[in-house]
Structures are given as structure tokens and as C-alpha cells.
């Protein structure tokens with residue numbers, strides 16, 4: 538048995554738009570994902586977050602389910618449009634009350650709440666004013682963050698400013714496959730910069746708030762980039778991919794500068810960046826959240842796409858998302874972060890897999906593949922701890938099957954199956970297995 542350190546925080550992660558449903562209930566306003574999913578052609582099957590897992594109404598039973606699973610911690614996100622329907626100014630007390638009750642129920646169940654301030658559901662009213670591409674968003678986000686620190690900061694001690702700024706900037710503003718569906722590199726690079734500025738200003742607001750004695754961090758999706766061959770051109774291509782996918786956020790946050798290779802590569806599209814900006818962005822944080830799913834293998838492809846690279850297929854097994862199952866990439870990433878950007882406390886704020894789960898004749902889900910996936914990734918994380926990495930918790934994505942963005946409900950990541958028509962929750966084999974892991978605080982070799 539490979540035991541984890543005493544007090545290791547085993548949990549699950551979710552996000553507001555992906556599980557809550559009731560997007561316009563009790564004074565909430567439309568988010569950019571409400572608009573995006575209701576725009577035909579954007580989401581597979583025309584799916585929307587209108588119902589999702591109906592968590593907005595079933596939250597009490599879901600907390601009971603978390604307790605049944607033995608979770609030590611639970612990472613959720615707050616829907617900005619519920620608490621500030623116009624994005625700034627007027628507070629919607631019914632929206633705040635939902636999170637107030639949720640936090641109280643979690644504490645009552647002995648579960649540590651981790652609150653993510655932004656998991657992609659920007660108020661549509663702010664998108665109408667330019668959204669993340671408008672530098673004024675820094676003030677809007679800081680106001681929202683300050684309100685939440687004020688209202689929940691006496692009970693929530695762990696805060697994540699942003700979930701995956703890379704996805705917000707690239708998928709939402711360059712590739713256009715996520716809300717708000719923009720395809721504009723110039724805007725996307727500014728969005729990345731504004732997200733980091735907003736993060737930095739929220740950190741300062743946190744330190745000044747009554748929540749300030751808690752911990753604040755940010756969650757990045759990070760993926761090791763491996764060169765397809767040892768050729769100079771493939772290595773240079775991999776360096777560009779690593780700079781864009783990983784260092785675009787890591788370097789300003791922890792080194793106070795953007796990767797030079799990107800500034801060069803993007804030329805006049807690169808935004809104006811001042812030393813004052815960089816000082817805001819690099820304000821010290823208490824932990825780094827890592828969302829790990831897989832790695833990429835990269836080859837030089839002159840003139841192709843944004844970076845002149847292409848991703849090379851590998852032989853390894855894949856999840857239902859088409860992502861290679863590569864647990865050693867988690868070990869490699871954790872050790873790199875510790876050595877190059879740390880040493881600071883780390884949490885795996887998301888790791889998990891989608892597989893084609895089906896109810897069997899007995900109405901159960903025997904998701905052996907997900908058990909194997911998690912087992913191998915837990916062992917990789919445990920190896921990193923042996924090498925001195927200060928890993929303090931692990932949140933499995935996800936507790937429930939949920940709305941998988943542009944893929945709608947076609948992908949199931951949960952350790953609990955959601956039968957959407959009936960909204961019944963059915964704990965999968967992986968959920969029962971995870972409960973044992975948490976109880977033992979360890980996994981078999």
C-alpha cells in the first residue's frame with residue numbers, strides 16, 4: 538500500500554455551469570455559456586446547461602452523496618451571474634444565498650470547501666462591454682472577488698481565482714470553440730494578459746479582506762510537450778508549444794516575465810506589457826492548482842496553425858476524449874513545477890477521464906478503465922511526493938457526469954453516473970473504489 542501524507546486532501550471537482558442547471562433562477566442573469574450553448578451549432582446535440590445535473594435544486598442530496606463517498610474536500614465554482622447579474626454593482630442576495638447554504642452544508646459534512654471564482658461563466662452583460670478583451674475586466678473581476686471574499690471568506694479558506702486561463706483565452710477567443718466564440722489572436726493574447734492582471738488584483742484584494750488568513754491560488758491546465766524526434770526543428774517546435782500551452786501563464790506568475798519565444802513569434806500581435814503589469818501578476822500566491830489530463834507529442838510543421846507545429850498521434854491507449862492515457866506525464870509535470878517554479882504547495886485540482894460508461898443489467902456502472910486510470914495517476918503523484926514535491930491534495934474530475942462544454946452530455950467524467958432523464962445518481966465502481974482510497978489514504982502498489 539502506498540500511503541499519502543497525513544491530512545492529504547482527497548476530493549472531487551465540479552463547476553457551476555456544468556452541474557447546476559437553473560441558469561436564470563432567482564435573479565441570475567445569462568452567462569456567456571448560456572448564450573453560447575443556446576446558439577445553434579456551438580454544442581454537440583444542441584445540449585445546454587439549462588438542467589445539467591440539476592445541482593442548483595439537488596445540492597443538499599449531492600452534499601450527502603459527497604459525505605457517502607468520504608470526500609475530505611470539494612472544489613466547486615461560483616457562478617458570477619448569480620451573485621452580480623449585471624457583472625458589477627447590484628448584488629443578487631438569492632444568488633449569494635445559494636453558495637452560503639452550500640458552504641454551510643459542506644462544513645456540516647466535514648468537507649473542506651475549495652471555491653473557484655471563475656470557471657468560464659462570465660455574465661453576458663460584461664461580454665456586451667467587451668468581456669475579457671476589455672482591460673476594464675480587471676476592475677470588474679476584482680469587485681466580484683472582493684464581494685465573495687466578504688460574504689464567504691469567514692468559512693472558505695481555499696480560493697482559486699481562475700480555472701484554466703489558457704482555455705478561456707485560446708479556446709474562447711482564438712480557436713472560437715468555447716464561449717464567447719471569438720477567433721481573434723490579437724484579442725486572445727490580450728485576454729490572457731487581462732486574466733493574469735485580474736488574478737493579481739484579486740490576490741491583493743484577498744490579502745486585504747477578512748478572508749485573507751486563508752489560501753489563494755490559481756488553477757492552470759498544464760501538459761508536458763514531448764518532441765516527436767530529437768531533430769532541431771522538432772525541438773524548437775516543442776519549445777514553442779511548451780511556451781504557449783504552459784509557460785504563457787507559469788512564467789509571468791512565478792518569474793515576472795512572458796516567454797521571449799512567444800513575444801518574438803507573435804510579433805506585433807503581442808500586447809503592450811508594462812513592468813507595473815508584471816508586478817501585479819507576480820504577486821505571491823499560496824498554492825498552484827494543476828489540471829492534468831495528458832501530454833502532447835509535437836513535430837515541426839512550418840506555416841501550420843498558430844505555432845507552426847502539429848500534434849503527433851501516439852500508440853498509447855486513449856480516453857473517450859481521444860486523450861492519451863499517460864500517467865508518467867503527471868509525475869514529470871509535478872517534479873518540473875517543483876524545481877522550476879516552486880517550491881510551493883501544489884494541488885491537483887483536476888484529473889480524471891471520460892469513458893463510454895453504460896448501465897449494466899443490474900443498473901450499475903463497472904468502469905474498470907476509470908479505476909485503472911485513477912490508480913496509475915495516484916501512483917504517479919505519490920512518486921512525485923517521494924521526490925520532494927509538496928503535493929497537498931487531489932481533486933478527481935468529476936464527482937458527477939456533467940455538461941462537457943462543446944461536447945454537451947456526450948462525455949461522462951463522473952465517478953458517479955447521472956441518469957439525466959430521471960436525475961438519479963448511481964455511484965460507479967470508481968466511486969466505490971475512490972471511497973476506499975480515501976479511507977486508507979493510499980493505493981495498492
Ligand SMILES: N=[N+]=NCCCCNC(=O)[C@@H]1[C@H]2[C@H](O)[C@@H](O)[C@H](O)[C@@H](CO)[C@@H]12
Nearest residue numbers: 552700701704758828830887934941950
Ligand atoms: N486544444 N485543446 N485542448 C485541450 C485542452 C484540454 C484542457 N481541457 C481541460 O483541461 C478541461 C478542464 C475543465 O476545467 C473542465 O471544466 C472540463 O470539464 C475538463 C474535461 O474536459 C477539463
